[in-house]
Amino acid sequence: MIPLQGGKTVPYYEQIYLYIREEIRTGKIRRGEKMPSTRQLAAKLGISRSTTQLAYDQLTAEGYLEARPCRGYYAADIDLPFSMEKAQEAPSGAEGRSAGEAFLREESEKDNIRNNHPEKAEKEKILIDFSPRGIDLSRFPFNTWRKLSREILQDENKSLFVSGSPRGEENLRQAICDYLQASRGIPCRPEQLVVGAGSEYLLMLLWQILGNRQVAMEDPTYRQASRVMQGLGHTVIPVAMDRYGMRADLLEESGAEMAYIMPSHQFPTGAVMSVARRAEILAWADKKEDRYIIEDDYDSEFRYRGRPIPALCGSDRLGRVIYLGTFSKAVAPAIRVSYMVLPERLSKRYDEVCGFYASTVSRVDQAVLARFMEEGYFERHLNRMRGIYRAKHDCLLASLESLRGDFHISGEMAGLHVLLKSKQNSEETLRHLAAEKGVRVYGLSSYFLKPEQSQTVILGYANLTEEEICRGVELLKEAWCR
Amino acid sequence: MIPLQGGKTVPYYEQIYLYIREEIRTGKIRRGEKMPSTRQLAAKLGISRSTTQLAYDQLTAEGYLEARPCRGYYAADIDLPFSMEKAQEAPSGAEGRSAGEAFLREESEKDNIRNNHPEKAEKEKILIDFSPRGIDLSRFPFNTWRKLSREILQDENKSLFVSGSPRGEENLRQAICDYLQASRGIPCRPEQLVVGAGSEYLLMLLWQILGNRQVAMEDPTYRQASRVMQGLGHTVIPVAMDRYGMRADLLEESGAEMAYIMPSHQFPTGAVMSVARRAEILAWADKKEDRYIIEDDYDSEFRYRGRPIPALCGSDRLGRVIYLGTFSKAVAPAIRVSYMVLPERLSKRYDEVCGFYASTVSRVDQAVLARFMEEGYFERHLNRMRGIYRAKHDCLLASLESLRGDFHISGEMAGLHVLLKSKQNSEETLRHLAAEKGVRVYGLSSYFLKPEQSQTVILGYANLTEEEICRGVELLKEAWCR
Numbered sequence: 001m002i003p004l005q006g007g008k009t010v011p012y013y014e015q016i017y018l019y020i021r022e023e024i025r026t027g028k029i030r031r032g033e034k035m036p037s038t039r040q041l042a043a044k045l046g047i048s049r050s051t052t053q054l055a056y057d058q059l060t061a062e063g064y065l066e067a068r069p070c071r072g073y074y075a076a077d078i079d080l081p082f083s084m085e086k087a088q089e090a091p092s093g094a095e096g097r098s099a100g101e102a103f104l105r106e107e108s109e110k111d112n113i114r115n116n117h118p119e120k121a122e123k124e125k126i127l128i129d130f131s132p133r134g135i136d137l138s139r140f141p142f143n144t145w146r147k148l149s150r151e152i153l154q155d156e157n158k159s160l161f162v163s164g165s166p167r168g169e170e171n172l173r174q175a176i177c178d179y180l181q182a183s184r185g186i187p188c189r190p191e192q193l194v195v196g197a198g199s200e201y202l203l204m205l206l207w208q209i210l211g212n213r214q215v216a217m218e219d220p221t222y223r224q225a226s227r228v229m230q231g232l233g234h235t236v237i238p239v240a241m242d243r244y245g246m247r248a249d250l251l252e253e254s255g256a257e258m259a260y261i262m263p264s265h266q267f268p269t270g271a272v273m274s275v276a277r278r279a280e281i282l283a284w285a286d287k288k289e290d291r292y293i294i295e296d297d298y299d300s301e302f303r304y305r306g307r308p309i310p311a312l313c314g315s316d317r318l319g320r321v322i323y324l325g326t327f328s329k330a331v332a333p334a335i336r337v338s339y340m341v342l343p344e345r346l347s348k349r350y351d352e353v354c355g356f357y358a359s360t361v362s363r364v365d366q367a368v369l370a371r372f373m374e375e376g377y378f379e380r381h382l383n384r385m386r387g388i389y390r391a392k393h394d395c396l397l398a399s400l401e402s403l404r405g406d407f408h409i410s411g412e413m414a415g416l417h418v419l420l421k422s423k424q425n426s427e428e429t430l431r432h433l434a435a436e437k438g439v440r441v442y443g444l445s446s447y448f449l450k451p452e453q454s455q456t457v458i459l460g461y462a463n464l465t466e467e468e469i470c471r472g473v474e475l476l477k478e479a480w481c482r
Numbered sequence: 483m484i485p486l487q488g489g490k491t492v493p494y495y496e497q498i499y500l501y502i503r504e505e506i507r508t509g510k511i512r513r514g515e516k517m518p519s520t521r522q523l524a525a526k527l528g529i530s531r532s533t534t535q536l537a538y539d540q541l542t543a544e545g546y547l548e549a550r551p552c553r554g555y556y557a558a559d560i561d562l563p564f565s566m567e568k569a570q571e572a573p574s575g576a577e578g579r580s581a582g583e584a585f586l587r588e589e590s591e592k593d594n595i596r597n598n599h600p601e602k603a604e605k606e607k608i609l610i611d612f613s614p615r616g617i618d619l620s621r622f623p624f625n626t627w628r629k630l631s632r633e634i635l636q637d638e639n640k641s642l643f644v645s646g647s648p649r650g651e652e653n654l655r656q657a658i659c660d661y662l663q664a665s666r667g668i669p670c671r672p673e674q675l676v677v678g679a680g681s682e683y684l685l686m687l688l689w690q691i692l693g694n695r696q697v698a699m700e701d702p703t704y705r706q707a708s709r710v711m712q713g714l715g716h717t718v719i720p721v722a723m724d725r726y727g728m729r730a731d732l733l734e735e736s737g738a739e740m741a742y743i744m745p746s747h748q749f750p751t752g753a754v755m756s757v758a759r760r761a762e763i764l765a766w767a768d769k770k771e772d773r774y775i776i777e778d779d780y781d782s783e784f785r786y787r788g789r790p791i792p793a794l795c796g797s798d799r800l801g802r803v804i805y806l807g808t809f810s811k812a813v814a815p816a817i818r819v820s821y822m823v824l825p826e827r828l829s830k831r832y833d834e835v836c837g838f839y840a841s842t843v844s845r846v847d848q849a850v851l852a853r854f855m856e857e858g859y860f861e862r863h864l865n866r867m868r869g870i871y872r873a874k875h876d877c878l879l880a881s882l883e884s885l886r887g888d889f890h891i892s893g894e895m896a897g898l899h900v901l902l903k904s905k906q907n908s909e910e911t912l913r914h915l916a917a918e919k920g921v922r923v924y925g926l927s928s929y930f931l932k933p934e935q936s937q938t939v940i941l942g943y944a945n946l947t948e949e950e951i952c953r954g955v956e957l958l959k960e961a962w963c964r
Contacts, residue, residue, distance in 0.1 A: 137640045146635040149846075153628040158619045161814035197679040197818075197842035204686050208713050227838050231690050332643035334845040336679075356709050360679035362847050363816040364631075 001044060012047055014307060016055035024064050024075050035065060035073040058306035061413070063244060063274020076276060127438035128472035132268065132417040134463025135329055139388055144377050145368065152367045160363045168195025168339070168359055169366040175373035176325070176339055184300065185314035186323060188341045194350065197360035199296070199326055199338040200228050205357065206322065206340070207232040209349045210292065216256035218246045220447035222267045225260060225296065234258075238449035241266070245273030248280035258292045259284070264300040264309040268447045268458055270411025270419065272309050282312070285320035292346075293321045299329045301382050303414040304390040319343030327369065329416070330382060337361055337369055389416060395466045396459065399473035406481065417460040419444065425480070427454040433479040439472050483526060494529055496789060498537035506546050506557050517547060517555040540788035543895070545726065545756020558758060609920035610954035614750065614899040616945025617811055621870055626859050627850065634849045642845045650677025650821070650841050651848040657855035658807070658821055666782065667796035668805060670823045676832065679842035681778070681808055681820040682710050687839065688804065688822070689714040691831045692774065698738035700728045702929035704749045707742060707778065716740075720931035723748070727755030730762035740774045741766070746782040746791040750929045750940055752893025752901065754791050763794070767802035774828075775803045781811045783864050785896040786872040801825030809851065811898070812864060819843055819851055871898060877948045878941065881955035888963065899942035901926065907962070909936040915961040921954050 173190035180186040219238035263273035313323040323341040427443040444456040524531040655672035662668040701720035745755035795805040805823040909925040926938040
């Protein structure tokens, strides 16, 4: 059995997780093999069931285990260990609920834009806004930020106002590398990084080194990214997802030369790409020279149960993954700092094609952020925010409990929003009924690239207090369950 | 005669300038008419000759007068008033020294890049670096900046960290408009402005609304801009200049659909586009729907004699001029704030095509800069820097006096560098001889789009003290006049 070690260096659930993961990777637990139930395992190990449940949840989230309703947990049908050379016969996904089918769409793009950017007149009646774009700034460490800003302006003076390093300040890039290594499992060097004023700007730079491409995007997806890609001249090809993420078979069929994906926590569906699907997607990229994957890891910081989902980039041995990260969610949208990690050969190409571009982030801002990271404030802030968001998340899910008869809830466990799929009402009906009670919810349809009918609304909670969340859900119940 | 008014609201030289300009515009002084000499005019008006000289210099710089060696001043051959509907028969420029011929080139692009980005080994021997890219930050008002930053972070807190206005904060755009109106004669509204993290980024946005174009650029020009334009996919067509600026006849011949020009102070030649040439260039734009002019007004703040040269944009009645401004020279390169003023119809197109882009400048930086402008610090800083740069400029020109036998000096009176054209030596010889004495000067050749031989070097002085300037010129004399 699993040899657990006391002494608390590694929590029990993580020891179990690591042990089973290794057994599956090395084939000691065979594909499709039935696992003991969480109850049985807990009894055997003499620990609580919640601990084994946590380990199983993590393994399931990452795709090592599959939970079959009423039957228990099975080792997933993974052919190769995660270090992966080539992936075959991963779970087909055909059996999975198709996210693309599940989230249906009904409105025109124009309507959606209005939906997500409400007009003033409509906004005035709204008491509670479940915006998926907000973040909670009430706990932002203003005093620390102010203190660091003051120190930076005091200490450095003149040097901060002359032109800096085009790719971003060395110490900031180093701090980001350290963070990526420790928290996201990405082994990278500061020379691979480019810091820029927002992910959109980084996509413009990427376009300059990669040229116009056929880009596969998950459908639904983060619409802002698809607009940027199209605006630059890329051809965006929507590729449907199943519950494991973008379907690799459809990606191959699509003829795309690049894939833009959010493997750790897909927006808006909240899907986590399974380990097998990751292997398939990496294998897809390896099939042809010059295929690339853009991994947008926009909010991986916020996961409420178990360990963080590792970044795809950390498994990329072939230099195919371009990693995009941002401080918009983790710190604040208005500080306007994002970064990308380029594989070696693209990094060289960057120097040739874009090397002359000056950095778009002011040196003072870079210096403040670097010190914020170096002195441990960033980590503390993240831990604190994770706690705060977890509390809000739990509050929301508890409030939603009584809606489970009429709605399917998904996308929970991570990020800053959940999805509610109605069993009978259209998204539009749900939105209008909610608005009449002074509550704004967001239709999923606006995130689809291909028009789809939708019975799903999105509830973001980051920017609401727990009281507002409870009150909001009460109003939603009044609106929807008359 | 000119009715001068005492009381000092408007200085005498400016009253003279305005009076004569009006006479020329309205045709009361006829084209080609000989003007009284500065001495005669001074005697008649009972004022000093330096005052009339200043007025004549300004009129000459703007193209209303022409100075003919040994013969005096003549009203320029301008056909139409500056409010202009159509311009014809402006000075042909054929008689002028061709800037394109005057500044010759001999080195490969690679060598030029090395030239302007010297390798470490070479740099270590350099005592004095006449870089044209530096600015003087020793007088930067750090205390003010720090104080404003502190105030901003204290006062505003949370609101500064949520996403702001995509085009830039309203109060910053208003402050820029006020400045442009007062100092550059540009009547614009905040709704026409887009604030962005550097001119390069703004060019990327412009490319998105204008698409790939044939872009005429002055030759020589600011190479960074031409690299950006080419990187985006524009076709850059070099168009030669004469002393009045880009030649309008060659612009028409070039087939370009857009012109990128620096009318107030061309980089690197220092040429000021004459009023007649401005009319021709605007008339060129008006000939076809969808022709545009990008006016890069990168350092118009620094002019040492007379009034500032008005921006071309202020004369644009037809919505053809896109104005690009920056705080890189006027405040500091590392604050990374530039802006553009879009003509009405492009502003609409911007909203459609680029409206979804978030601002690339952090809100804190925008707030600090806005307050810096609103509270008069910017104007005071500019006035102070103008004084400091003028002193350095005068010191440099005085030191160079004894070189006038062997060199032609140009580009003086404005900006932060001058050009020295040798009567016998190549640029490369000049650079190498200077480097042997520990002085770095910059070859003009690296700024040419079409390879050209050059006997001209550039001396930037912004970042040097007056002592260093004197010492540097002493060393140059030793190097060049053995």
